[in-house]
Amino acid sequence: MSVSANPNTAKVSLRAFLAKYSVLIAFAAIVIFFAVASPTFLTPANLFNVLVNNVVMLAIVALGLTIVISSGGIDLSVGVSVDMASMVFVMLLAAGYSGVVGVGGGLGAALIVGILNAILITRLNISPFLATLGVLFIGQSTQQLATSGGQPIYLTSGYASDQFKAIARTALFGVPTPVIVLVILAIAVHVLLHRSVFGRYVQAMGAQPGVAWYSGIRVPRELSMVHVLCALLAGVTGILLSATVKSYVPLSGNAFLLDAIGATFIGTTLSRERKPSVIGTLLGVLLLAIVKNGLLLVGWNFYWQQVGIGVLVFLVLAVSFGLRRATH
Amino acid sequence: MSATILHAEAGASDEARATGKSAGRRFATLVVRLGAIAAFAAIMAYFVVFAPGFTSTFNLINVVEQSAILGVLAYGMTSVIIGGGSDVTEGGIDLSIAANMGLCAAVYATLLSMGYGDFLSVLAAITVGMAVGALNALAVVGLGILPLLATLAVLNVAAGMELTLTQNTVVGASSPLLAFLVSGSFLGISALAWALIVFSATIIAIIHGTAFGLRLYAVGGHPEAARAAGLSVPFYVSFTYVLSGFCAAVASILTVSRLSASTPGSGELLLSVLAAALLGTVFSRRFVPTMGGTLLSVLFIGLLANGFQLLNVSSYWVNGVQGALILLVVAITSFARGSESSR
Numbered sequence: 001m002s003v004s005a006n007p008n009t010a011k012v013s014l015r016a017f018l019a020k021y022s023v024l025i026a027f028a029a030i031v032i033f034f035a036v037a038s039p040t041f042l043t044p045a046n047l048f049n050v051l052v053n054n055v056v057m058l059a060i061v062a063l064g065l066t067i068v069i070s071s072g073g074i075d076l077s078v079g080v081s082v083d084m085a086s087m088v089f090v091m092l093l094a095a096g097y098s099g100v101v102g103v104g105g106g107l108g109a110a111l112i113v114g115i116l117n118a119i120l121i122t123r124l125n126i127s128p129f130l131a132t133l134g135v136l137f138i139g140q141s142t143q144q145l146a147t148s149g150g151q152p153i154y155l156t157s158g159y160a161s162d163q164f165k166a167i168a169r170t171a172l173f174g175v176p177t178p179v180i181v182l183v184i185l186a187i188a189v190h191v192l193l194h195r196s197v198f199g200r201y202v203q204a205m206g207a208q209p210g211v212a213w214y215s216g217i218r219v220p221r222e223l224s225m226v227h228v229l230c231a232l233l234a235g236v237t238g239i240l241l242s243a244t245v246k247s248y249v250p251l252s253g254n255a256f257l258l259d260a261i262g263a264t265f266i267g268t269t270l271s272r273e274r275k276p277s278v279i280g281t282l283l284g285v286l287l288l289a290i291v292k293n294g295l296l297l298v299g300w301n302f303y304w305q306q307v308g309i310g311v312l313v314f315l316v317l318a319v320s321f322g323l324r325r326a327t328h
Numbered sequence: 329m330s331a332t333i334l335h336a337e338a339g340a341s342d343e344a345r346a347t348g349k350s351a352g353r354r355f356a357t358l359v360v361r362l363g364a365i366a367a368f369a370a371i372m373a374y375f376v377v378f379a380p381g382f383t384s385t386f387n388l389i390n391v392v393e394q395s396a397i398l399g400v401l402a403y404g405m406t407s408v409i410i411g412g413g414s415d416v417t418e419g420g421i422d423l424s425i426a427a428n429m430g431l432c433a434a435v436y437a438t439l440l441s442m443g444y445g446d447f448l449s450v451l452a453a454i455t456v457g458m459a460v461g462a463l464n465a466l467a468v469v470g471l472g473i474l475p476l477l478a479t480l481a482v483l484n485v486a487a488g489m490e491l492t493l494t495q496n497t498v499v500g501a502s503s504p505l506l507a508f509l510v511s512g513s514f515l516g517i518s519a520l521a522w523a524l525i526v527f528s529a530t531i532i533a534i535i536h537g538t539a540f541g542l543r544l545y546a547v548g549g550h551p552e553a554a555r556a557a558g559l560s561v562p563f564y565v566s567f568t569y570v571l572s573g574f575c576a577a578v579a580s581i582l583t584v585s586r587l588s589a590s591t592p593g594s595g596e597l598l599l600s601v602l603a604a605a606l607l608g609t610v611f612s613r614r615f616v617p618t619m620g621g622t623l624l625s626v627l628f629i630g631l632l633a634n635g636f637q638l639l640n641v642s643s644y645w646v647n648g649v650q651g652a653l654i655l656l657v658v659a660i661t662s663f664a665r666g667s668e669s670s671r
Contacts, residue, residue, distance in 0.1 A: 076599075120655060120659070124655075124659040125659075126658050126659055127658075129606065130606055130607075130654065130655075130658050131655065133599065133602060133603060133606070133651075133654070134651040134652065134654045134655035134658070135651065136599065136651065137599070137647045137648060137650055137651025137652075138647070138648045138651040138652060138655075140647045140648070140651075141644055141645060141646070141647040141648025141649070141651070144647070145642070145644045145645070145648075149644060258423070258480055258483070261476070261477075261480065262477065262481070265477045265480075266477075302491075303488055303491035303492040303495070303496065304488065304492055305488070306484050306485075306487055306488030306491060307484070307485055307488030307489055307492060308488070309484050309488075310481050310482065310483070310484030310485030310486075310487075310488055311481075311485055313480075313481040313484065314467065314478070314481040314482065314485065317471075317473045317477060317478065317481060318467065318471045318473065321471050321472045321474075322471045322472070
């Protein structure tokens with residue numbers, strides 16, 4: 001009869017199903033668990049808070065890393081892009097420049113980090129890991145030198161800074177601006193990565209760098225683009241971060257690095273070939289954010305939260321990777 | 329017909345070019361290796377001439393002491409990279425090593441402050457370190473999770489457990505062992521410096537002087553071939569993660585002795601450990617990670633920070649110059665490697 005009548009095949013396909021959707025299933029289970037355990041978890045106010053405070057900024061950084069990881073590389077300097085954008089943005093506003101100049105300057109600073117990475121990787125043939133690690137060290141020094149050892153810069157009330165408080169606080173049709181920014185960027189990156197020629201080149205470089213080169217893809221050019229885009233996206237997070245907390249705190253961007261890498265790779269469990277994808281990455285970010293928030297609501301202290309997140313991510317990965325291995 | 333001849337001619341000239349090129353390549357590789365060592369030497373020479381007290385025995389021993397913690401950790405990381413291969417996203421890496429050291433230090437200091445003796449406390453720290461390493465091994469080898477991802481999750485667990493244990497405070501500790509490590513000395517060299525020397529000698533002997541070490545390189549370099557040759561790839565890879573955990577535990581005892589306490593924030597060492605382990609490849613002939621290369625790069629980083637201190641350069645510069653030097657050295661190396669691979 002039909003193949004699925006074979007109980008063995010059915011078992012295998014069930015396993016494959018579980019392996020593919022383990023992150024989604026875990027996500028649903030976690031949401032249900034916290035919804036039962038904490039009455040405030042599913043309230044609109046709380047979900048809104050999670051979205052604005054825990055999801056948006058991490059997600060934008062993770063979108064950039066999704067592009068880089070798709071190309072087979074890594075960017076350890078995303079924190080520097082976040083910080084440099086934040087620093088230049090806040091310094092310009094503090095010096096009395098208008099918001100537009102501030103944003104332009106901030107993105108320009110992130111762009112410089114991206115171009116530096118691109119030159120090191122494509123012109124000097126340094127591996128992405130080492131190149132971006134070196135840039136990370138240089139970026140840390142630069143910030144320490146620029147702020148006499150790491151003094152935060154605060155934005156006092158003034159024309160431009162008040163204007164920029166607006167970025168974080170205002171809403172369009174009831175949706176806060178940062179969320180709108182995220183949605184636009186996510187759609188843009190999704191189209192770029194999964195629906196454009198550039199995206200196909202990036203995927204090809206990630207899957208088979210040698211073949212990509214032989215088939216005429218201008219690898220250096222596309223790779224430069226990848227790193228510049230990643231740095232720019234991180235720069236957007238830097239500006240949103242400064243606009244939200246109305247200050248620049250040196251060396252604070254690095255906190256995004258490990259979470260963003262984690263979210264991107266959690267997202268890769270969605271695809272059979274373990275390719276990064278925008279939807280997967282967003283799901284990974286949501287998973288991390290929901291767990292953090294949920295553990296807080298059920299009364300775990302900050303220290304236990306980190307253990308909880310580690311254990312949970314570990315379990316999700318173990319199930320996803322373990323089941324897939326069993327199906328092979 | 330003519331095509332065959334053309335082809336044959338092309339083949340011959342290719343061969344001729346290849347011989348010429350391989351000599352040139354060998355020369356370029358040599359220049360680069362010597363170049364990396366020359367850059368090292370030039371910077372040291374500058375410090376010797378201009379940094380007051382740089383060459384004093386006291387200062388050099390001080391540098392070795394300061395390098396001990398980073399060195400032991402970098403050995404752990406190097407072993408993982410040797411056994412897991414050095415691919416950027418899929419190769420061996422242990423992101424949890426610095427957090428693991430923090431956890432072990434917290435366990436060690438807490439047990440000491442609760443009145444347990446050195447023996448039990450050291451045993452507990454080493455058990456915890458190796459258990460964390462075993463967890464990494466289980467995740468990477470047993471479950472097939474990407475090392476980058478598995479050790480990232482374990483990093484969170486270890487860092488969280490350290491915070492839970494110490495409540496993010498400094499836990500003071502004192503014991504005969506710690507006192508000995510700080511003030512003991514033999515042949516004019518302090519115990520802490522001896523710790524690095526002995527540990528280095530042991531691990532270099534194991535990894536570079538035994539069949540076991542050679543097999544470990546085989547496993548990392550070409551897992552399929554290693555398996556075909558009858559090696560148990562899972563065993564060797566697991567071993568490197570457990571060794572990495574052991575290194576974290578040893579480093580934790582050294583750090584508690586240096587600071588007389590376990591302090592939060594040890595996770596910040598991770599990037600320096602990575603830099604040391606990766607920079608070390610420059611010092612090897614085939615640009616592979618080696619323990620000797622790691623030791624050189626650790627001492628290099630230590631001497632650099634020390635030289636800047638003596639020259640009274642702001643410590644804010646140290647990270648940046650370290651980063652720039654890493655890039656410089658690696659750029660020269662990859663130039664040689666590029667000419668090597670584009671045959």
